[in-house]
Amino acid sequence: MDKLDYRELGLKVGLEIHQQLNTKHKLFCGCPTKLASLETPHEEIVRYLKVSKSEIGDVDPAAAYEIQKGRKIIYVVPKGHACLVEMDEEPPHEVNREALAITIAIAKALNSNLIDEIQYMRKIVVDGSNTTGFQRTAIVAIGGHITIEGRRVGIQTIALEEDAARKLEEGPGYVKYNLDRLGIPLIEIATEPDIDDPELAMKVAASIGLLLRLTGRVKRGLGTIRQDLNVSIKGGVKTEIKGVSLLELIPKIVEYEAMRQLRLLKIRDELRARGVKESNVSDEIVNLTDLLKNSKSKLVRRVLKAGGGVYGILLKGFKGILGTEVQPGRRFGTELSDYAKAWGGVGGIIHSDELPKYGISEGEVAAIYETLGGDPSRDAFVLVLADEEKARRALGAVIERARHALIGIPKETRGANPDGTTRYLRPQPGAARMYPETDVPPVRVDEGLLREAERIKPPLPDEFLKTLESSHGLGKELAKQLIWSDDLHTYLDIVESMPGIDRKFVASLLVITLRGLRSEGIDVSKLSRDDIVKALRLYHEGKVPKDAVAEVLKEKAQHPEKDLDAIASKYLRLSEDEVRAVVERIVEERIDKVRDLCERSFGMIMGATMKELRGRVEGRLVAAIVKEIINRVCSGGLEG
Numbered sequence: 001m002d003k004l005d006y007r008e009l010g011l012k013v014g015l016e017i018h019q020q021l022n023t024k025h026k027l028f029c030g031c032p033t034k035l036a037s038l039e040t041p042h043e044e045i046v047r048y049l050k051v052s053k054s055e056i057g058d059v060d061p062a063a064a065y066e067i068q069k070g071r072k073i074i075y076v077v078p079k080g081h082a083c084l085v086e087m088d089e090e091p092p093h094e095v096n097r098e099a100l101a102i103t104i105a106i107a108k109a110l111n112s113n114l115i116d117e118i119q120y121m122r123k124i125v126v127d128g129s130n131t132t133g134f135q136r137t138a139i140v141a142i143g144g145h146i147t148i149e150g151r152r153v154g155i156q157t158i159a160l161e162e163d164a165a166r167k168l169e170e171g172p173g174y175v176k177y178n179l180d181r182l183g184i185p186l187i188e189i190a191t192e193p194d195i196d197d198p199e200l201a202m203k204v205a206a207s208i209g210l211l212l213r214l215t216g217r218v219k220r221g222l223g224t225i226r227q228d229l230n231v232s233i234k235g236g237v238k239t240e241i242k243g244v245s246l247l248e249l250i251p252k253i254v255e256y257e258a259m260r261q262l263r264l265l266k267i268r269d270e271l272r273a274r275g276v277k278e279s280n281v282s283d284e285i286v287n288l289t290d291l292l293k294n295s296k297s298k299l300v301r302r303v304l305k306a307g308g309g310v311y312g313i314l315l316k317g318f319k320g321i322l323g324t325e326v327q328p329g330r331r332f333g334t335e336l337s338d339y340a341k342a343w344g345g346v347g348g349i350i351h352s353d354e355l356p357k358y359g360i361s362e363g364e365v366a367a368i369y370e371t372l373g374g375d376p377s378r379d380a381f382v383l384v385l386a387d388e389e390k391a392r393r394a395l396g397a398v399i400e401r402a403r404h405a406l407i408g409i410p411k412e413t414r415g416a417n418p419d420g421t422t423r424y425l426r427p428q429p430g431a432a433r434m435y436p437e438t439d440v441p442p443v444r445v446d447e448g449l450l451r452e453a454e455r456i457k458p459p460l461p462d463e464f465l466k467t468l469e470s471s472h473g474l475g476k477e478l479a480k481q482l483i484w485s486d487d488l489h490t491y492l493d494i495v496e497s498m499p500g501i502d503r504k505f506v507a508s509l510l511v512i513t514l515r516g517l518r519s520e521g522i523d524v525s526k527l528s529r530d531d532i533v534k535a536l537r538l539y540h541e542g543k544v545p546k547d548a549v550a551e552v553l554k555e556k557a558q559h560p561e562k563d564l565d566a567i568a569s570k571y572l573r574l575s576e577d578e579v580r581a582v583v584e585r586i587v588e589e590r591i592d593k594v595r596d597l598c599e600r601s602f603g604m605i606m607g608a609t610m611k612e613l614r615g616r617v618e619g620r621l622v623a624a625i626v627k628e629i630i631n632r633v634c635s636g637g638l639e640g
């Protein structure tokens, strides 16, 4: 597809970044901020959750259905990781001042205005991830900005809240959480929707992430930072995309969301041009089980055998619309299917734009059209194969979604797929239902907190970029690539733990060499951070030469089952004497030529030697030895 003109599209992106703080204890109690292991002794407590329909707007619809029925919630309480506060059997203690000081430091770095008196609020949460039924959150600062490559992006709010309990598993009628994560301090930074370019969205996320890391007081590793994106285009709606963990995926996600909104608007215009109205989308759900009871389709037969049925709806005037692509590999039919899955808990839908398929014949398609009273040249239909109750809930949601196609784009919370496309998760919640937390007294920002914050305040990303360029010696391009990459923290850890290591080499290994391997088709995602650290350590300790690091990692990526040390043993560095012996042998094998060509034989000898020793010795050393031996031969003879 052609590159979208984002300015013309009126693209607007805002970010919400959530980062766990690495404090000594939790936000409202003395428990540590470390997650429990599987071996940690624990007890379990059970609660039943029942909430009114008006409160479940922002819950996964499938879960909402369960919740209305009264869902069982099991809380794992690991010893030493959760206390009576997390269990909601004791009121919260005073706010953790260390967490506040870190938040204030970050607010100052972002030029945000501190609130004089911080007041905790209760935000209603109905999925059971908080034992209290609400999350405690407070705005610490308002406004501010961050400047990235000359672009100024506004900050809306900076809040300090408690993280939710960690979901362990979910099944019919129950959900199980671990309380170890509940109450870990979480900073939430929301930007203004000032971002008008997919690359800039990534850079803002990277910069804020970097700023957080540069305090040295935040958690690292999987799940400790979570990014949400709010994306809209002119004429579209603000869509929330939750839980983006890879920075590199952000530009794709933004691009695909802009594309989706654009195409949904085109679909709306096309339907309107055909004269289709919301009222043309009928509520009628038709039982087609009898019609298809002798179908040869394996899919149909399997469902019927299990006691399910085939149910269908007609979408008048929708011919061809369901097969229209809205994101790469996702059609309007996929959008409908998401609703059927979320609301009906079914596996998906079958629609007329993809038939005949799944063993459903052309004759059967014609019969379905006839039963539904549709015109095959103008109308579309949707089938759901499931038990009746689920099928009706699924198709009810599909009908609502199809009607919305005539209005435009529904307000949705979506989840990111690994390829950057997104899927429907749930409707967007209304304005957050909040009320003051009376158990936590308001906190005045005093001198002590400000002094503590001043000590933590991180350098700005632009300043840090200069540090990487100059004192780390990376040069502008490499420093830029590194600063925007997910590997920056790996880099910082390595150069800190291996003093004196060639920092430019480490940086280019991470952002250039390993990515180069990826473009050769080698799955470098198979490499763990530990693999990379280990390979570099072997080099740092002088056990393998520089060239070997990439070779070792390449082989490890191709054969993850192999031991890294075993792979590295092939590349153990040769001593100077060993190299000399190899060069002497190679020269001897070509002695006539060398005598003839003298220094002009350098390339030939060098090539033959490196072919044998690549990865086990530095090229520079080989070159020096080759030169020395050729000189010796030409000025008197090798044997002499």
Ligand SMILES: [Zn+2]
Residues within 6 Å of the ligand: 026, 029, 030, 031, 081, 082, 083, 084, 085, 086
């Ligand atoms: Zn506790």
